[in-house]
Amino acid sequence: MGKLNIVGLGYIGLPTGLMFASNGIDVVGTDLNESLVETLQNKKLTFEEKGLQKLFDKALECGIEFSKKLIKTDRYIITVPTPYIKESKKIEAKYVVSAVSQVLDVCEKGAVVVIESTISPGTIDKFIRPVVEERGFIIGKDIHLAHAPERIIPGNMVFELENNSRTIGADSPEIAEKIKGWYKSFCKGDIVTTNIKTAEMSKVVENTFRDINIAFANELAKICDREGMNVYELINIANKHPRVNILQPGPGVGGHCISVDPWFLVGDYPDIVNIILAARNVNDGMPDYVIGRMGSIMKENNITDISEVGLYGLTYKENVDDLRESPTLQMLERFKKYFVKGINVYDPMVKENKVCGQIQNFDEFIEKSKFIVVLVGHQHLKDNMNVLKDKIILDTRNIIEVGEKVYKL
Numbered sequence: 001m002g003k004l005n006i007v008g009l010g011y012i013g014l015p016t017g018l019m020f021a022s023n024g025i026d027v028v029g030t031d032l033n034e035s036l037v038e039t040l041q042n043k044k045l046t047f048e049e050k051g052l053q054k055l056f057d058k059a060l061e062c063g064i065e066f067s068k069k070l071i072k073t074d075r076y077i078i079t080v081p082t083p084y085i086k087e088s089k090k091i092e093a094k095y096v097v098s099a100v101s102q103v104l105d106v107c108e109k110g111a112v113v114v115i116e117s118t119i120s121p122g123t124i125d126k127f128i129r130p131v132v133e134e135r136g137f138i139i140g141k142d143i144h145l146a147h148a149p150e151r152i153i154p155g156n157m158v159f160e161l162e163n164n165s166r167t168i169g170a171d172s173p174e175i176a177e178k179i180k181g182w183y184k185s186f187c188k189g190d191i192v193t194t195n196i197k198t199a200e201m202s203k204v205v206e207n208t209f210r211d212i213n214i215a216f217a218n219e220l221a222k223i224c225d226r227e228g229m230n231v232y233e234l235i236n237i238a239n240k241h242p243r244v245n246i247l248q249p250g251p252g253v254g255g256h257c258i259s260v261d262p263w264f265l266v267g268d269y270p271d272i273v274n275i276i277l278a279a280r281n282v283n284d285g286m287p288d289y290v291i292g293r294m295g296s297i298m299k300e301n302n303i304t305d306i307s308e309v310g311l312y313g314l315t316y317k318e319n320v321d322d323l324r325e326s327p328t329l330q331m332l333e334r335f336k337k338y339f340v341k342g343i344n345v346y347d348p349m350v351k352e353n354k355v356c357g358q359i360q361n362f363d364e365f366i367e368k369s370k371f372i373v374v375l376v377g378h379q380h381l382k383d384n385m386n387v388l389k390d391k392i393i394l395d396t397r398n399i400i401e402v403g404e405k406v407y408k409l
């Protein structure tokens with residue numbers, strides 16, 4: 001077998017490539033973002049993640065290479081973005097189609113092309129096979145297509161890469177087994193093989209399941225607020241039931257997965273989806289709901305100056321530096337609509353200023369903000385709870401002890 005070419009070195013492609021390389025596979029990682037490739041070639045990581053530096057050092061020792069151009073080989077794993085189209089809610093397949101097309105320009109005859117990006121059910125049939133066939137390749141002979149979706153969670157990627165189970169969908173059991181062999185180099189979890197469409201559906205369904213369950217918790221938070229009840233106590237009690245496991249409410253859902261993938265089902269099955277669409281709307285409505293709560297807390301405490309308000313946390317979850325689709329960004333978007341300026345924003349994980357009002361110094365943020373809205377439960381805040389006393393707090397992550405001026409969702 002030739003080198004394994006990882007195409008797309010973002011949050012998924014990079015750790016995956018490093019994991020393969022550290023476990024004895026000859027890996028080259030390719031990305032069309034030239035500065036990203038140069039950073040990696042200069043032996044610097046492109047994002048922060050627990051355990052990634054150690055894995056990077058090991059992969060470098062084992063000879064991983066990074067390239068701006070695709071090389072000719074017989075195996076590729078594609079990890080490029082797969083957003084949804086805002087109007088139709090269907091998958092935006094152009095990045096993955098373009099990556100496959102570029103692979104076809106260089107690959108060896110009989111190459112295996114695995115799409116690891118999350119794709120809507122039927123994407124390989126609808127978008128990839130036609131492109132491959134138009135180029136004169138015979139699928140199953142000149143080229144083999146497969147789908148191996150990824151389940152890792154940012155913040156615990158390295159552990160989960162090794163320990164999660166995986167799904168591999170391929171056109172034939174032989175190809176599925178071959179790919180399973182590659183992943184077995186590091187994956188201690190079960191590796192289930194199936195057909196391509198079931199693999200595509202399974203990943204999207206997993207994230208949709210999470211979205212619906214989060215929406216349920218969020219809806220409970222709203223009901224409890226109206227009734228003056230503590231939603232966390234309620235969930236705690238209900239979860240004592242042996243077959244109940246309600247998740248925690250929060251300020252909304254962000255990131256590149258849960259807030260995106262359920263839309264694929266909404267876009268493709270508009271006449272069937274009810275719960276899935278409702279859940280998306282509940283979760284997408286949470287930033288507005290938090291803004292509403294902020295308004296009433298400000299009124300109750302006679303705060304009229306927005307520059308006395310601070311948003312803690314910009315990322316979509318705790319202890320990562322990924323901002324994509326985060327509830328805080330969604331809130332700031334809404335504020336723009338209402339011409340609100342001057343709010344303070346702080347996130348210890350985001351070292352560059354990405355939004356208006358962002359402050360890099362935590363002491364300054366605390367000093368300026370009389371009312372703090374906790375939107376992300378970073379460990380950093382858990383380690384600095386003492387600075388919050390005397391503040392008015394809206395704690396959307398339930399990490400702060402109940403107090404006179406501590407409001408919960």
Ligand SMILES: NC(=O)c1ccc[n+]([C@@H]2O[C@H](COP(=O)([O-])OP(=O)(O)OC[C@H]3O[C@@H](n4cnc5c(N)ncnc54)[C@H](O)[C@@H]3O)[C@@H](O)[C@H]2O)c1
Pocket residue numbers: 007008009010011012013030031032033036079080081082095098099102116117118119150151152153154256257
């Ligand atoms: N981030 C997550 O937590 C997560 C988890 C599971 C699955 N996924 C899925 O994995 C896929 C990748 O997500 P991500 O978060 O790593 O995205 P990302 O934006 O962090 O990285 C994608 C990379 O692909 C590169 N790229 C785009 N087109 C290319 C091409 N033709 N050739 C070479 N490089 C190209 C981009 O420059 C970028 O660096 C998506 O489908 C996503 O849904 C993400």
